[in-house]
Amino acid sequence: MSVEHAAVEVHHKESFLTKYIFSTDHKTIARQYLITGIIWGVIGMILSWFMRLQLAYPNQPMPFLEKILGRWAEGGILKPEFYVALITMHGTIMVFFLLTAGLSGTFSNYLIPLQIGARDMAFPVLNMLSYWVFFAASVVMLISFFVQTGPAGAGWTMYPPLSAIKSAIPGADVGATLWLISMGLFIVSSLLGALNYITTTLNYRTKGMSMWRLPITVWGMFVTAILGLLSFPVLLAGAVMLIFDREFGTSFFVPGGLVVGGQPVPHEGGNPILWQHLFWFLGHPEVYIVLLPAVSLVGEILATNARKPLFAYKVSVGALIGIGALSMIVWGHHMYVSGMNPILGEVFVITTLAISFPTAILIFNYLVTIWRGNLRLTPGMLFALGFLGLFIPGALTGAFLATAPVDIQLHDTYFVVAHFHFTMATAAAFGMFAGVYHWFPKMFGRMMNDKLGKIHFWGTFIGVYLIFFPMFFQGIAGVPRRYYSFTEYNFTSQFVGLNKFITIAAFVAGATQLIFLFNFFWSMFKGPKADKNPWKANTLEWQTDSPPPHGNWGPELPVVYRGPYEYSVPGAEEDYIPQTVPIKVEAK
Amino acid sequence: MSEKQSKFHGLLFLFFFITGMILSVWVVLRNGWWLPELASDRETIDKIFVTIFIIAGILFILSELSLSFFVLKYSGDPNRRAFYLPGNTKKEILWSILPGTLVVIILEISAEFLGGASLWGRIYGEVPKDAFLVEITGEQFAWNVRYPGPDGKFGKTDPKLISTDNPLGIDISDEAAKDDIVFPAGQGILYLPLNRPVVFLIRSKDVIHSPYLPNFRVKQDAVPGMTTRTWFVPKKEGEFELACAELCGLGHYRMKLPVVVEPAEKVEEWLREQTPAADLYY
Numbered sequence: 001m002s003v004e005h006a007a008v009e010v011h012h013k014e015s016f017l018t019k020y021i022f023s024t025d026h027k028t029i030a031r032q033y034l035i036t037g038i039i040w041g042v043i044g045m046i047l048s049w050f051m052r053l054q055l056a057y058p059n060q061p062m063p064f065l066e067k068i069l070g071r072w073a074e075g076g077i078l079k080p081e082f083y084v085a086l087i088t089m090h091g092t093i094m095v096f097f098l099l100t101a102g103l104s105g106t107f108s109n110y111l112i113p114l115q116i117g118a119r120d121m122a123f124p125v126l127n128m129l130s131y132w133v134f135f136a137a138s139v140v141m142l143i144s145f146f147v148q149t150g151p152a153g154a155g156w157t158m159y160p161p162l163s164a165i166k167s168a169i170p171g172a173d174v175g176a177t178l179w180l181i182s183m184g185l186f187i188v189s190s191l192l193g194a195l196n197y198i199t200t201t202l203n204y205r206t207k208g209m210s211m212w213r214l215p216i217t218v219w220g221m222f223v224t225a226i227l228g229l230l231s232f233p234v235l236l237a238g239a240v241m242l243i244f245d246r247e248f249g250t251s252f253f254v255p256g257g258l259v260v261g262g263q264p265v266p267h268e269g270g271n272p273i274l275w276q277h278l279f280w281f282l283g284h285p286e287v288y289i290v291l292l293p294a295v296s297l298v299g300e301i302l303a304t305n306a307r308k309p310l311f312a313y314k315v316s317v318g319a320l321i322g323i324g325a326l327s328m329i330v331w332g333h334h335m336y337v338s339g340m341n342p343i344l345g346e347v348f349v350i351t352t353l354a355i356s357f358p359t360a361i362l363i364f365n366y367l368v369t370i371w372r373g374n375l376r377l378t379p380g381m382l383f384a385l386g387f388l389g390l391f392i393p394g395a396l397t398g399a400f401l402a403t404a405p406v407d408i409q410l411h412d413t414y415f416v417v418a419h420f421h422f423t424m425a426t427a428a429a430f431g432m433f434a435g436v437y438h439w440f441p442k443m444f445g446r447m448m449n450d451k452l453g454k455i456h457f458w459g460t461f462i463g464v465y466l467i468f469f470p471m472f473f474q475g476i477a478g479v480p481r482r483y484y485s486f487t488e489y490n491f492t493s494q495f496v497g498l499n500k501f502i503t504i505a506a507f508v509a510g511a512t513q514l515i516f517l518f519n520f521f522w523s524m525f526k527g528p529k530a531d532k533n534p535w536k537a538n539t540l541e542w543q544t545d546s547p548p549p550h551g552n553w554g555p556e557l558p559v560v561y562r563g564p565y566e567y568s569v570p571g572a573e574e575d576y577i578p579q580t581v582p583i584k585v586e587a588k
Numbered sequence: 589m590s591e592k593q594s595k596f597h598g599l600l601f602l603f604f605f606i607t608g609m610i611l612s613v614w615v616v617l618r619n620g621w622w623l624p625e626l627a628s629d630r631e632t633i634d635k636i637f638v639t640i641f642i643i644a645g646i647l648f649i650l651s652e653l654s655l656s657f658f659v660l661k662y663s664g665d666p667n668r669r670a671f672y673l674p675g676n677t678k679k680e681i682l683w684s685i686l687p688g689t690l691v692v693i694i695l696e697i698s699a700e701f702l703g704g705a706s707l708w709g710r711i712y713g714e715v716p717k718d719a720f721l722v723e724i725t726g727e728q729f730a731w732n733v734r735y736p737g738p739d740g741k742f743g744k745t746d747p748k749l750i751s752t753d754n755p756l757g758i759d760i761s762d763e764a765a766k767d768d769i770v771f772p773a774g775q776g777i778l779y780l781p782l783n784r785p786v787v788f789l790i791r792s793k794d795v796i797h798s799p800y801l802p803n804f805r806v807k808q809d810a811v812p813g814m815t816t817r818t819w820f821v822p823k824k825e826g827e828f829e830l831a832c833a834e835l836c837g838l839g840h841y842r843m844k845l846p847v848v849v850e851p852a853e854k855v856e857e858w859l860r861e862q863t864p865a866a867d868l869y870y
Contacts, residue, residue, distance in 0.1 A: 079838075080838040080839065080841070081837075081838040083838075084835065084837070084838055084840070153838075154835065155835045159795075159796055159834070159835070161794065161795045161796070161812055162795040162796065162835065162836060162837060165794075165795070168728070168794065168795055168837055169837045169838055170838075254812075255812050255813025255814070256747070256813065257746075257747030257748075257813070258747070258793065258794055258812050258813075259727075259747060259750050259793050259794060260728070260794045260795070261728070261794075262752070264747065264748075264750075265794075270813070271813060271814075272796055272811055272812060272813065273811060306662070306670060307664070307669070307670040308670040308671070308672070308673065309672070309673060309674075311673060311680065311684065312680045312681060312683070312684035314681070315680075315681050315684045315685065316684075319688075337798065337807050337808050337809055338809050338811070339808070339809050339811040339814060339816040342708065342711075342712035345708065345712075346705060346708060349704075349705075353692060353695050353696055354692065356688075356691055356692055356695055357688045357689065357691070357692045358688065359688075360687055360688040360691040360692070361684050361685060361687070361688035363651070364684060364687045364688065365684050367651065367654060367655065367658070368673075368683075368684070370655075370658045370659070370662065371658055371662070372662060372670065372671035373658075373662050373670040373671070374662065374664045374665065374668055374669060374670040375593065375658075375659060375662045375663045375664050376593060376664045377593050377594075377597050377659070377663055377664070382597060385601075385655065385659060388655055389601070389605075389652060389655060392647075392648060392651050392652060392655075393648055393652075396644040396647055396648055397644065399640050399643075399644055399695050400637065400640050400641075400644070402695075403636060403640065403704055404704065404708050405630075405632060405633050405636060405704045405707045405708055405711075406633055406636050406637050406640070406704075408630075408633065408711075408805060408806070408807050409623070409633055409637070409802070409805045409807065411807055411833065412798065412800075412807075412833040412834060413833070454597075458600065461604075462604060465604075465608060469608075469612065473616055473621040473622075474621075476621065476622060476623055477621050477622065477623070477624060477802075478623075478624050478800075478802030480800060480831055480832070480833045480841075482835045482840060482841075483840065483841040484838075484840070484841040485841055485842075488841060488842045488844055489829050489831055489844060490829060491624055491802055491829060492831075494619075494621075567670060567672075568669045568670040568671075568672050569672060570672050575669055575670065
């Protein structure tokens with residue numbers, strides 16, 4: 001596992017351009033991903049505010065909306081086609097741009113080389129390309145907001161024929177083409193990233209860093225990368241096929257004999273369900289591509305701040321791998337009522353319920369990790385605990401949706417909206433926040449403000465519950481998701497009042513994020529300087545400077561002698577023993 | 589560990605979850621936010637739902653309260669060390685695998701053995717012979733409803749024949765089509781007989797829709813290019829609603845079809861009064 005050849009070129013001169021823009025340094029690339037991700041997060045959140053305003057005050061003119069949105073809110077009333085575009089873009093941005101690129105891009109890039117004791121990624125130039133292709137994807141997606149027919153508007157799942165026939169909805173026009181191109185670029189970017197993460201983890205571990213000594217974070221990122229590499233190409237194929245259906249007259253997904261808006265559609269012989277299989281073959285692993293990095297960051301932060309070894313480390317790693325493997329064979333649970341063969345439905349019930357096995361193990365192990373610990377409640381730790389607090393209701397409600405007959409009732413209702421916002425959306429966001437607070441000192445060499453971090457945590461945690469918990473009951477009562485307004489049906493109109501409450505909560509929780517933004521950017525320049533190892537942690541990244549120099553380590557690579565979680569070992573002087581401490585020191 | 593951690597966060601976690609749980613129960617009971625009144629024979633769905641709700645509810649309360657309690661009880665103290673659990677003993681592996689196994693067993697039992705699998709098989713299996721047939725065809729943003737007429741058979745349709753006068757493209761040269769009763773999009777209601785199996789044949793003219801009848805626990809996507817099917821028995825008289833559950837465009841939220849359930853004889857009588865297709869399309 002020798003990587004000394006990389007050490008030779010550590011100290012070459014860097015211009016501003018190669019240091020901050022077209023950098024091949026994994027640490028800079030990670031920070032680029034983080035800041036781009038934060039920008040996307042803010043955009044995604046603002047989009048959700050427009051949706052919430054509409055749901056709270058349906059058909060009430062709000063003149064300021066017209067000032068902001070122009071033709072999309074003539075007379076101050078949001079247009080339904082723009083509402084559909086909002087849900088589409090909110091989902092796409094949050095799932096892919098924030099919680100995939102922002103999360104994996106930041107922490108896989110930052111932590112893998114540092115935690116395995118490497119100087120950089122295996123392929124630094126590919127790594128740089130990965131960010132810049134993602135940047136291009138971002139630009140294309142942003143441009144789609146400004147085209148005449150508006151951004152893509154067929155749901156983030158882009159089910160054809162709605163997404164394939166341009167006259168079906170304004171959002172199926174140029175906006176959808178741009179969406180598909182952007183996603184194509186995005187997939188290329190994440191494949192380049194995944195290749196790097198896998199190769200680096202396998203080949204660039206420093207001396208003594210066996211696979212069973214890897215911090216759980218690296219395991220999480222590694223499994224995530226494999227998932228991405230296996231599933232993303234399928235969506236890429238689907239996106240290309242959909243582009244062909246839209247632009248070049250093929251009929252992969254559009255059957256014959258359709259009449260849209262009184263006009264016959266010149267397609268023949270396609271099948272819309274094919275897209276659903278291709279989409280969810282990525283789409284479900286994607287949930288875990290979002291979740292696993294968050295879960296593994298949380299595990300690391302819990303152990304470090306509980307001052308206790310991660311409970312049943314090997315079983316937890318096994319659970320991560322198990323979740324990853326099973327996630328490839330559960331996609332059909334999104335399609336119980338789609339018209340696919342019902343026998344398949346029963347198969348997917350079994351695989352889906354099986355995934356609760358590794359998930360329950362992992363959560364239990366995390367709870368035991370903090371049990372009888374000596375908890376240090378840093379903002380990072382609070383967000384890690386908050387992750388558990390949000391993930392638990394999310395995971396448990398998965399059991400309802402996994403059960404095909406119950407899913408008949410709950411499918412495509414607000415129950416699903418609440419479920420995935422708890423399990424993967426806000427839980428992963430909490431994992432990401434936890435990671436930012438925890439590794440900020442290493443990334444930027446300065447500490448974030450502790451008090452502001454804690455206020456941010458409580459505002460967000462309570463806010464998330466107030467926003468999404470009531471949605472479970474909206475869903476149980478049958479309210480379908482993606483509805484522009486709740487006013488049309490008796491069984492939905494009872495919730496117009498509750499919607500006002502949720503909207504207020506969304507604005508308050510959203511405003512709380514300003515505290516984070518201020519803390520983040522202010523601390524980057526003005527925060528107190530951070531020590532090498534402010535959290536007294538064991539893993540390798542804390543044994544080098546904050547921030548680490550180009551090349552990460554001095555002339556010598558670190559050597560690893562022990563596992564990552566030797567906290568509070570009886571007899572040891574301190575309550576932590578870094579991985580670089582030779583075994584004999586501890587022997588009596 | 590340099591400073592003593594305050595108990596504030598642990599207390600707040602505990603306070604938040606306890607008051608939150610009590611408040612939620614109170615608000616939900618007070619407003620009656622629950623499954624809509626059941627009006628079909630699919631009570632198994634409710635039974636499984638309630639069972640999982642109780643199990644998940646207990647697990648939710650237990651795990652959130654232990655999380656809060658741990659934060660309260662074990663917040664750090666510089667004079668104390670964390671309890672050291674040595675890594676990866678056999679006991680540890682056993683202990684971590686046990687709860688996962690339990691959860692899965694409980695869930696599998698509630699999901700599969702309470703009749704979930706057999707209900708699924710029934711819904712998608714053979715349709716009863718004397719069933720009442722209705723064809724529902726979605727289009728942006730309303731539903732066409734067609735009844736087969738006295739012969740109990742739907743006539744052929746052809747998309748080429750679709751026009752404003754003949755919205756389903758019914759081929760009137762087909763004998764079976766002549767007695768079909770058609771309600772074009774937005775002009776019909778769904779008239780269903782009480783206590784008789786009702787079969788929905790579900791189609792779409794343009795994009796994917798999904799007829800959803802919350803009171804009947806029925807939902808099945810309408811997929812263009814194919815006919816999907818589901819069946820159930822209406823068990824309650826009255827007026828209900830059918831909504832669209834699959835995003836189908838800008839009018840998705842208002843794609844409503846009124847549903848009326850009445851005794852079978854009344855429905856038959858009403859059907860006899862309607863004009864058959866033969867008199868509408870020549």
